[in-house]
Amino acid sequence: MFLQLTTILLHLALCSATKDVVHFSVNSAQGDRTPVKEDNSAAEMATVTVNLQQAVNRIGSHFVGVTIDSQQIRYNWNSFGFGSTKVQNMARALSPSYFRLGGSAADYMTFDPTNQKGHKGENLQGGQVYCSNFTTQFYMSVDQWDILNKFLQAVGWDFIMDLNALQRNADGSWNPANARQLLQYSASKNYKIAAFELGNEYNLYPSSLAVTPAQLAVDYVTLQNLLGEFPQDYYSSFLVGPETAMGGEEKYFLGFLQAGGYKTIRASSFHSYYFSAQEKYLPHFTNVSIMNYLGGKIELAMTQTRQVDPLLPVWLSETSTAYGCGTANMSDRFVAGFLWLDKLGLSAAMGIQSVIRQTFYGFNYGILDLDLNPNPDFWLTVLYKRIVRGPVFNATSDRSDVRAYVACANPDNFKAGSLAFYFLNPNDYSVTFDLPQFDAQTMLIYALTAGDSGGLLSKFSALNGMKLEMSGDNLPDLKPLSAPKGPVSMAPYSFGFVVLPEARVSICLNQ
Numbered sequence: 001m002f003l004q005l006t007t008i009l010l011h012l013a014l015c016s017a018t019k020d021v022v023h024f025s026v027n028s029a030q031g032d033r034t035p036v037k038e039d040n041s042a043a044e045m046a047t048v049t050v051n052l053q054q055a056v057n058r059i060g061s062h063f064v065g066v067t068i069d070s071q072q073i074r075y076n077w078n079s080f081g082f083g084s085t086k087v088q089n090m091a092r093a094l095s096p097s098y099f100r101l102g103g104s105a106a107d108y109m110t111f112d113p114t115n116q117k118g119h120k121g122e123n124l125q126g127g128q129v130y131c132s133n134f135t136t137q138f139y140m141s142v143d144q145w146d147i148l149n150k151f152l153q154a155v156g157w158d159f160i161m162d163l164n165a166l167q168r169n170a171d172g173s174w175n176p177a178n179a180r181q182l183l184q185y186s187a188s189k190n191y192k193i194a195a196f197e198l199g200n201e202y203n204l205y206p207s208s209l210a211v212t213p214a215q216l217a218v219d220y221v222t223l224q225n226l227l228g229e230f231p232q233d234y235y236s237s238f239l240v241g242p243e244t245a246m247g248g249e250e251k252y253f254l255g256f257l258q259a260g261g262y263k264t265i266r267a268s269s270f271h272s273y274y275f276s277a278q279e280k281y282l283p284h285f286t287n288v289s290i291m292n293y294l295g296g297k298i299e300l301a302m303t304q305t306r307q308v309d310p311l312l313p314v315w316l317s318e319t320s321t322a323y324g325c326g327t328a329n330m331s332d333r334f335v336a337g338f339l340w341l342d343k344l345g346l347s348a349a350m351g352i353q354s355v356i357r358q359t360f361y362g363f364n365y366g367i368l369d370l371d372l373n374p375n376p377d378f379w380l381t382v383l384y385k386r387i388v389r390g391p392v393f394n395a396t397s398d399r400s401d402v403r404a405y406v407a408c409a410n411p412d413n414f415k416a417g418s419l420a421f422y423f424l425n426p427n428d429y430s431v432t433f434d435l436p437q438f439d440a441q442t443m444l445i446y447a448l449t450a451g452d453s454g455g456l457l458s459k460f461s462a463l464n465g466m467k468l469e470m471s472g473d474n475l476p477d478l479k480p481l482s483a484p485k486g487p488v489s490m491a492p493y494s495f496g497f498v499v500l501p502e503a504r505v506s507i508c509l510n511q
C-alpha cells in the first residue's frame with residue numbers, strides 16, 4: 001500500500017471574547033498519490049470552518065442508544081447473557097441510554113401471561129445468526145419478559161417498547177388487548193417503560209397487511225388512551241413514531257404526521273441503513289459518498305417534521321450499516337466504525353436528538369459479538385458517550401476525504417468549556433493535523449486504529465496503539481494520550497477524538 005502523508009493545519013482565528021471562529025486549513029486531497037511538494041502546500045490548502053458562536057444542536061446523555069431485536073425472543077434470547085457480570089458492566093458503560101426492543105418480529109410477537117416459563121422450542125445452539133423467519137407468529141412468556149426488565153433496571157437503561165401493531169380488529173383498527181395484558185402485568189411488577197412505539201416499518205408491510213398512515217395516527221391515539229389506563233405507571237410514558245424505513249418512507253412519514261400523528265408523539269422517528277447485507281462490499285464502509293447518503297435522509301425527516309411541528313424532536317430510531325442483519329465479517333469489525341462515527345457526527349450536526357444503534361447484541365451488526373465479547377463499535381460507542389455531549393457546532397470543509405465534527409466535550413468527564421473534535425481518515429494515507437491556535441494547550445488524544453493484523457476486518461480496535469479488550473469482567477481504562485502541542489498524525493484508516501480541556505469555549509462553559 002502506498003502511504004502518502006498529507007497535512008491538516010488548523011489555523012484558528014484569534015479567540016477574542018466576541019469572536020471564536022475556528023479555521024482548519026488542510027492540504028489538498030489531490031496530493032493523495034503524488035508527493036506533496038514542500039513549496040506548494042499553502043496553495044493546496046483547504047479550509048474547514050467551525051463557528052463556535054452558535055450551536056446547531058444540543059445532544060443529551062441519551063443521544064446514543066441501542067436495541068435488541070424482538071426476534072431474539074423467538075429464540076429465547078439466544079446466547080445473550082442477562083446474568084453475566086461482564087455483560088452488565090458493558091451495558092452500564094453505556095448508561096444512561098435508551099434501549100429499544102423492536103424490529104420486524106415485534107409485529108409477530110404476542111405476550112402470553114399464562115405461560116410463566118418459556119417457549120423454548122425455537123432455541124438455537126451456539127448463538128447462530130438466523131436472518132430469516134421474522135414473519136411467523138410467536139409468543140413471549142412471562143419469564144422472557146421478566147429477565148429483560150430486571151436487566152434494564154440493573155444497568156440503568158431507559159426502555160422503549162415496540163408493540164405489535166398487526167393485532168387488528170375486523171374494522172382495521174388496532175386492537176390493544178394484548179398490549180393491555182402486557183401493561184397490566186408490567187405495572188404489577190413496577191417495570192418502568194419510558195416510551196412506546198407501535199409496529200415497525202409499516203411502509204414496508206405487504207399490501208395484504210397494509211395499515212394506512214391515517215389509520216396508524218388513529219392507532220397512536222388508542223395507544224395513548226391505553227397508557228391513560230395506568231395513571232400510576234405509564235401515564236407519563238411517551239410515544240415515538242412512525243418508525244418508517246427505506247423506500248417509500250417519505251410519503252408514509254409525512255402522511256402519519258399530517259394525519260395528526262404528531263400530536264401523540266414526543267419524537268418523530270425513522271430508520272436508516274446504508275446498503276444491503278447481501279452486497280458484501282468492503283469499500284462501501286469507507287466511502288464518503290455513502291456517508292453523505294444519510295444526510296439526505298435526515299434532511300427529509302427534519303423538513304417533513306418541521307412542516308407540521310417546528311419543535312418536535314426527530315430520532316433515527318433504528319440504524320446500522322447494512323439492512324438484512326448486517327454484513328457478515330464486516331458490520332462487526334473495525335471497519336464498521338467509520339460509518340458509525342460519521343453517522344453520529346452527521347446526525348448531531350443536522351439536529352437529530354437520538355440515534356439508536358441496531359444492535360447491542362445479535363446478528364452481524366451487534367456491538368457485542370455472539371460470545372458476549374465487545375466488538376470494535378462497542379468501544380467507539382463508549383468513547384463517544386464519554387467524550388461528546390452538549391452543544392454541537394457546524395463544521396464545514398471543502399475537502400471531502402477527511403471528515404471533521406466539533407462539539408462541546410461531555411462536562412461530566414472534562415473541565416467546563418472543553419471542546420471535542422472528532423475526525424475520520426477513511427483513506428489509505430495518513431493525515432496530520434495541527435491546532436496552532438491552541439498551541440500552548442494540552443490535547444487529549446483518543447486515536448482508534450485496527451487492533452491487529454486483520455486491518456479493516458480486524459475483530460479488535462486499538463486505542464492509542466493499545467488493543468482494547470475486557471479485563472475479566474471489567475472495562476480497561478480508556479485513557480487518552482496527553483500531547484502538549486504540535487502536530488497529530490492520523491494513521492491511514494483511523495478515526496478518533498481530540499479534547500481541548502483549556503479551550504474555554506463560551507457556549508461550552510455556559511451549557
Ligand SMILES: *[C@@H]1O[C@H](CO)[C@@H](O)[C@H](O)[C@H]1NC(C)=O
Pocket residue numbers: 122133136137138
Ligand atoms: C420458524 O418459525 C416457526 C413458527 O414459529 C417455527 O415452527 C420454526 O421452527 C421456525 N424455523 C426456524 C428455522 O427457526
Ligand SMILES: *[C@@H]1O[C@H](CO)[C@@H](O)[C@H](O)[C@H]1NC(C)=O
Pocket residue numbers: 283284287288289290
Ligand atoms: C462510493 O459510492 C458511490 C455512490 O454509491 C459510488 O458511485 C462510488 O463508485 C463508490 N466508490 C467506491 C470506491 O466504491
Ligand SMILES: *[C@@H]1O[C@H](CO)[C@@H](O)[C@H](O)[C@H]1NC(C)=O
Pocket residue numbers: 328329
Ligand atoms: C466469517 O469469518 C469466519 C472466520 O473468521 C468464517 O469462518 C466465516 O465463514 C465467515 N463468514 C462469512 C459469511 O463470510
Ligand SMILES: *[C@@H]1O[C@H](CO)[C@@H](O)[C@H](O)[C@H]1NC(C)=O
Pocket residue numbers: 056349394395396
Ligand atoms: C453550516 O455552515 C455552512 C457554511 O457556512 C452553511 O452553509 C450551513 O447552512 C451551516 N449549517 C447550519 C446548520 O447552520
